[in-house]
Amino acid sequence: MKTRVARLITRFWIRFDHYIKSNTISDEYNYFYRKRLNALGKGVKFYGFIDIINPNKVSIGDNCTLNQGVLIAARESVIIGNNVRISPYTIILTHGLNLLQYPRTHYEKAVKIEDDVWIASQCTILAGVTIGKGSVVAAGAVVNSDVEPYTLVAGVPAKRIKRLDLPIIQ
Numbered sequence: 798m799k800t801r802v803a804r805l806i807t808r809f810w811i812r813f814d815h816y817i818k819s820n821t822i823s824d825e826y827n828y829f830y831r832k833r834l835n836a837l838g839k840g841v842k843f844y845g846f847i848d849i850i851n852p853n854k855v856s857i858g859d860n861c862t863l864n865q866g867v868l869i870a871a872r873e874s875v876i877i878g879n880n881v882r883i884s885p886y887t888i889i890l891t892h893g894l895n896l897l898q899y900p901r902t903h904y905e906k907a908v909k910i911e912d913d914v915w916i917a918s919q920c921t922i923l924a925g926v927t928i929g930k931g932s933v934v935a936a937g938a939v940v941n942s943d944v945e946p947y948t949l950v951a952g953v954p955a956k957r958i959k960r961l962d963l964p965i966i967q
Contacts (some may be wrong), residue, residue: 824860829855838879845885854891857881858912873905878912884936889922911946931961 828864833852835858838859845865849855857863858879868888869875873891877883892905906925909918913927917936928934929946938955947961 827851835874843936851878874907874910876907878910878914880913881910882915884916884920886919887922891924893924894900933961 805806829959830852833854834855836856837868838857840860841857842862847863847867847949849869851871855869855875857877860879861877862879862949863883864885867883869889871891875889889908892903893902895902908922909927911930913931916934921939923941924939928944931947932939932944933949935951938951939953940955944950949958949961953956
């Protein structure tokens with residue numbers, strides 16, 4: 798019984814410790830990434846553990862938020878504009894496999910996310926995509942083509958749902 802209680806208490810503290818760290822880790826990430834990213838704007842927040850492969854090819858603008866489990870695999874450049882929100886477990890890829898050729902060949906294309914974009918949880922952004930200013934990508938979407946400015950997209954593959962004619966607060 799004592800062993801079981803000790804294990805439960807240990808599990809609780811591990812989770813609690815992770816929660817505390819994930820909410821205070823932003824300053825540590827900013828220090829680490831400021832030296833390694835191509836550019837890192839002011840007021841950027843990293844919540845939880847973020848994985849950036851080839852950080853020297855990634856630029857992040859001012860007042861952005863990246864949440865737990867975000868993966869940026871940057872074989873080519875990734876440009877993230879100002880005031881961008883990237884929700885948990887989103888994947889941004891700059892590489893892919895050409896299925897129309899044999900033997901299969903790899904390709905690499907840049908990804909650009911313009912200002913005031915919200916990317917909801919568990920989205921996948923594929924190579925060569927530009928997401929226009931003020932757009933929203935719904936949860937679970939796979940974006941394989943460009944998104945027009947002020948557009949809501951959803952689905953697999955992501956399709957335009959509606960135009961967002963909301964005023965932007967400056």
